[in-house]
Amino acid sequence: MTWITALEHLPAGRPEEIGGKGAALFRLRTHRLRVPTTLCITTRAYRDFIEHAGLREKIHLELHRKVFTQMRWEEVWDASQRIRLMFLRSPMPPALERELAAAVAVTFGDAPVAVRSSAPEEDRSGHSFAGLHSSYTHLRGVAPVIQHLRMVWASLWSDAALLYRQELGLDTATSAMAVLVQSLVAGEASGILFTQDPTRPQQGIVEAVHGLNPPLVDGKISPDRWIIDARSGTPIDHTAPETRDRWQSPRDLTAADALTPLPPKLQKQPPLNESQLATLWETGRTLAEREGTPQDIEWTFCNDRLVLLQARPITAAAPSANGDSDPRAWYLSLHRSLENLLTLRQHIETDLIPGMQAAAQEMAAMDPKGFDDTALAAEIRRRWEINQRWAKVYWDDFIPFAHGMRLFGQIYNEVMQPEDPYAFMTLLKNQDLLSLQRNRALARLADGLRDHPERREALAAGGRAALDGPFRRSLEAFIRTYGDLSCTVTGAVDCIPDDATLPNLLLEMAKLPKENSPSQKEGATAELESEFFQACPLASAEDCRALLSVARASYRLRDDDNIILGAIEAQLIAAAQEGRRRAAAGSEEVAETLTELGLERDRETPSRSATTPPPLVVDRQITGQPAGPGLARGRARVIQRHADIANFKKGEIIVCDGVDPNMTFVMPLAAGIVERRGGMLIHGAIIAREYGLPCVTGVVAATDRIRTGQQITVDGYLGIVTLGETDPAATQRM
Amino acid sequence: MPQEETTRQAVLDLLRHQQLGVLSTVGEKGPYASLVAFAASGDGHHLYFVTPRTTRKFANITANAAVALLINNSINDPEDFHQAAAVTAVGIAEAVSPPELDHVRGQYLARHPYLEDFAHSPSCVLVDIRVDRYILVERFQNVSEYRIAHDLDHSA
Numbered sequence: 001m002t003w004i005t006a007l008e009h010l011p012a013g014r015p016e017e018i019g020g021k022g023a024a025l026f027r028l029r030t031h032r033l034r035v036p037t038t039l040c041i042t043t044r045a046y047r048d049f050i051e052h053a054g055l056r057e058k059i060h061l062e063l064h065r066k067v068f069t070q071m072r073w074e075e076v077w078d079a080s081q082r083i084r085l086m087f088l089r090s091p092m093p094p095a096l097e098r099e100l101a102a103a104v105a106v107t108f109g110d111a112p113v114a115v116r117s118s119a120p121e122e123d124r125s126g127h128s129f130a131g132l133h134s135s136y137t138h139l140r141g142v143a144p145v146i147q148h149l150r151m152v153w154a155s156l157w158s159d160a161a162l163l164y165r166q167e168l169g170l171d172t173a174t175s176a177m178a179v180l181v182q183s184l185v186a187g188e189a190s191g192i193l194f195t196q197d198p199t200r201p202q203q204g205i206v207e208a209v210h211g212l213n214p215p216l217v218d219g220k221i222s223p224d225r226w227i228i229d230a231r232s233g234t235p236i237d238h239t240a241p242e243t244r245d246r247w248q249s250p251r252d253l254t255a256a257d258a259l260t261p262l263p264p265k266l267q268k269q270p271p272l273n274e275s276q277l278a279t280l281w282e283t284g285r286t287l288a289e290r291e292g293t294p295q296d297i298e299w300t301f302c303n304d305r306l307v308l309l310q311a312r313p314i315t316a317a318a319p320s321a322n323g324d325s326d327p328r329a330w331y332l333s334l335h336r337s338l339e340n341l342l343t344l345r346q347h348i349e350t351d352l353i354p355g356m357q358a359a360a361q362e363m364a365a366m367d368p369k370g371f372d373d374t375a376l377a378a379e380i381r382r383r384w385e386i387n388q389r390w391a392k393v394y395w396d397d398f399i400p401f402a403h404g405m406r407l408f409g410q411i412y413n414e415v416m417q418p419e420d421p422y423a424f425m426t427l428l429k430n431q432d433l434l435s436l437q438r439n440r441a442l443a444r445l446a447d448g449l450r451d452h453p454e455r456r457e458a459l460a461a462g463g464r465a466a467l468d469g470p471f472r473r474s475l476e477a478f479i480r481t482y483g484d485l486s487c488t489v490t491g492a493v494d495c496i497p498d499d500a501t502l503p504n505l506l507l508e509m510a511k512l513p514k515e516n517s518p519s520q521k522e523g524a525t526a527e528l529e530s531e532f533f534q535a536c537p538l539a540s541a542e543d544c545r546a547l548l549s550v551a552r553a554s555y556r557l558r559d560d561d562n563i564i565l566g567a568i569e570a571q572l573i574a575a576a577q578e579g580r581r582r583a584a585a586g587s588e589e590v591a592e593t594l595t596e597l598g599l600e601r602d603r604e605t606p607s608r609s610a611t612t613p614p615p616l617v618v619d620r621q622i623t624g625q626p627a628g629p630g631l632a633r634g635r636a637r638v639i640q641r642h643a644d645i646a647n648f649k650k651g652e653i654i655v656c657d658g659v660d661p662n663m664t665f666v667m668p669l670a671a672g673i674v675e676r677r678g679g680m681l682i683h684g685a686i687i688a689r690e691y692g693l694p695c696v697t698g699v700v701a702a703t704d705r706i707r708t709g710q711q712i713t714v715d716g717y718l719g720i721v722t723l724g725e726t727d728p729a730a731t732q733r734m
Numbered sequence: 735m736p737q738e739e740t741t742r743q744a745v746l747d748l749l750r751h752q753q754l755g756v757l758s759t760v761g762e763k764g765p766y767a768s769l770v771a772f773a774a775s776g777d778g779h780h781l782y783f784v785t786p787r788t789t790r791k792f793a794n795i796t797a798n799a800a801v802a803l804l805i806n807n808s809i810n811d812p813e814d815f816h817q818a819a820a821v822t823a824v825g826i827a828e829a830v831s832p833p834e835l836d837h838v839r840g841q842y843l844a845r846h847p848y849l850e851d852f853a854h855s856p857s858c859v860l861v862d863i864r865v866d867r868y869i870l871v872e873r874f875q876n877v878s879e880y881r882i883a884h885d886l887d888h889s890a
Contacts, residue, residue, distance in 0.1 A: 057812045064816035064873055617738040620869060621877030705737070720875050 019118025019178030074679025187300025404554025489566030628688030628695030
């Protein structure tokens with residue numbers, strides 16, 4: 001097998017050498033159909049590259065740090081990004097690089113090309129998986145083609161491919177990727193043809209747009225749609241889109257993502273005329289007949305001549321992409337385009353957040369104590385419904401918006417190819433997160449205690465009455481804004497009777513020297529920002545700025561959203577707490593409502609009994625994902641329920657299911673973070689970076705395997721947690 | 735399966751499937767490592783091996799009974815880094831003497847029948863490592879410790 005062969009010189013179209021798409025194009029040529037000029041970069045080139053760069057083993061290690069089924073979607077995404085960066089940064093065999101450069105230069109010169117994935121796996125699986133692997137268009141010249149070749153190779157290990165690894169039979173030992181480099185055909189109309197509608201076998205479907213195909217395939221513009229009677233080949237229905245206003249112009253082949261206004265003349269006419277439609281249908285029908293199976297064809301008309309871009313048998317959709325109980329389709333729906341994220345941001349910032357704030361304020365203005373039993377029962381239900389509604393918004397809109405950070409990270413890594421896959425976070429952090437505002441307010445209160453032993457004594461003795469006026473007023477103002485920290489949500493109070501979380505925390509913080517807030521390094525950030533803008537590959541400088549701005553908003557919201565939602569939940573908690581008092585005093589009406597809504601008890605689960613005997617098997621070292629560089633040693637404080645945080649001591653390591661912004665007030669006291677939830681872009685990892693704390697995420701069953709008080713060491717460079725004594729000097733030698 | 739059981743099972747699997755381990759002893763001149771053919775009691779609480787009395791390892795054990803035995807399933811392939819598992823047994827070694835000797839030697843030879851002559855040689859000694867704990871390493875850096883509760887131990 002050679003590394004590179006022109007399609008027309010291939011002796012045979014073997015999918016294991018040139019992938020599924022390559023093999024399909026080879027067959028189109030043998031049927032004497034017109035296809036774009038194509039160079040096939042064989043699976044041997046992929047294999048020789050990963051062999052030369054030692055990537056096979058690195059990929060395997062990346063995917064086997066944990067039992068794969070225990071990896072959350074975020075961890076899978078992280079792994080795929082790290083692998084992608086390996087492909088971008090690793091050296092290529094010099095002979096392969098020379099051969100590629102020569103072949104691309106001779107075949108295409110400086111003409112625009114597309115670099116497309118052609119995975120043998122996809123073809124073998126018998127299912128169609130849209131969007132598993134990457135393809136890129138509008139590339140010119142050798143260097144961009146080779147860089148995108150690396151990205152297409154890496155997409156063999158995309159998060160989507162990893163999620164469907166079983167269906168694909170993805171295996172580091174055997175899997176490989178072929179790539180097609182094709183001339184970009186400047187078609188005046190393009191689209192998709194199904195020679196058979198999967199749900200109505202008597203019909204075929206044609207979808208067409210003016211200009212090039214990618215915006216149709218990516219769902220960015222709506223096509224004209226024809227239904228064809230399969231027997232007679234005559235169109236029986238035509239549906240025009242609501243508007244034909246944008247296109248990817250065949251006259252401007254400079255940027256892949258540029259959509260421009262469609263010339264007014266073309267807006268009024270369908271992309272295909274009757275004769276083109278007939279030619280297209282007849283070509284597709286003949287091909288389906290020769291292949292013996294209905295075909296899904298991408299095509300374009302260039303100078304009125306039909307060119308087939310690719311064809312594949314119509315297969316069933318991926319078995320679990322049908323949206324049933326398989327969450328993978330949902331995960332993948334979280335991938336958003338910049339355009340989509342910009343719209344979402346607008347919606348979040350102008351409608352949703354103000355709406356949530358207004359809802360919280362409206363409820364806060366009404367004291368539940370003032371209602372009679374009937375009105376209170378109704379109010380609890382109303383607040384529950386409001387809370388449900390906004391919780392849904394959180395999932396539907398806020399969670400997808402978190403992709404803003406990911407999209408930015410992906411593009412940043414593409415062009416900057418940094419050693420650290422998370423270097424991009426430097427450009428996102430140091431923002432004024434709501435939780436950091438609260439933590440600063442807390443630090444100011446601690447400042448007020450540090451030099452006043454009498455205040456510390458009064459606070460330790462309990463009861464605010466003994467505090468001097470000014471300090472008491474500051475403390476009460478804090479509680480009004482942020483709650484008393486006894487609840488899982490910011491802004492609520494009295495979740496634990498006689499709670500001393502806030503006093504305990506303040507007394508611990510007062511032991512710290514002043515100023516332990518996240519550092520600000522403006523200079524380095526500005527330099528990195530300008531480097532990124534210079535390298536940014538998007539169509540315009542405006543898009544690059546929009547991307548960074550969306551990423552920053554996404555980063556901020558990832559932390560702020562829980563606090564904003566918490567303000568609403570705090571009002572539900574306040575009403576439910578009053579309800580529980582009434583129910584205890586005998587109000588059946590209120591009791592029934594609480595039971596119906598599942599609010600009869602505080603939702604916190606009890607702590608594990610401290611009297612359990614030590615187990616025979618104990619962990620010594622547990623691996624997770626490195627999420628905040630550094631090495632820290634200290635006693636573990638395991639947070640099984642929010643109340644466990646009340647006794648947090650300076651220098652402890654927080655061990656929890658997931659750090660959320662409602663517990664980050666202990667971060668100034670913490671030496672490190674261990675978290676069950678995995679991912680580099682989750683709250684825990686974000687806050688660890690803000691405070692410069694060593695952090696390991698994705699530690700399976702962390703809160704069960706580690707005990708409060710146990711000595712642990714967090715290696716945030718390697719993602720390892722060591723339980724039990726370690727050499728204290730080891731952490732100092734760093 | 736609870737973690738305790740999976741760890742125990744992983745340790746027992748290694749003991750069952752591997753024949754050789756690297757024995758570490760400490761002598762006057764410092765640490766020493768040697769390859770031994772071992773057998774394990776059914777519950778994994780004891781590990782046995784046979785050695786000539788004249789060996790350096792036996793001299794070391796006589797002077798200092800604390801030993802470690804490393805058993806692993808690596809296949810000398812880069813994939814070992816994530817696929818191989820290794821267990822280190824830490825315990826106290828001593829020579830087995832009658833009346834247990836015949837029974838234990840029978841167990842040992844059931845695992846290594848080709849060592850019949852060796853195991854019966856008057857110049858050899860059958861050594862019992864009473865395991866205090868196992869340290870299991872899997873997937874490159876996952877380490878757990880399995881402590882043996884000998885007070886519940888009825889096998890010998």
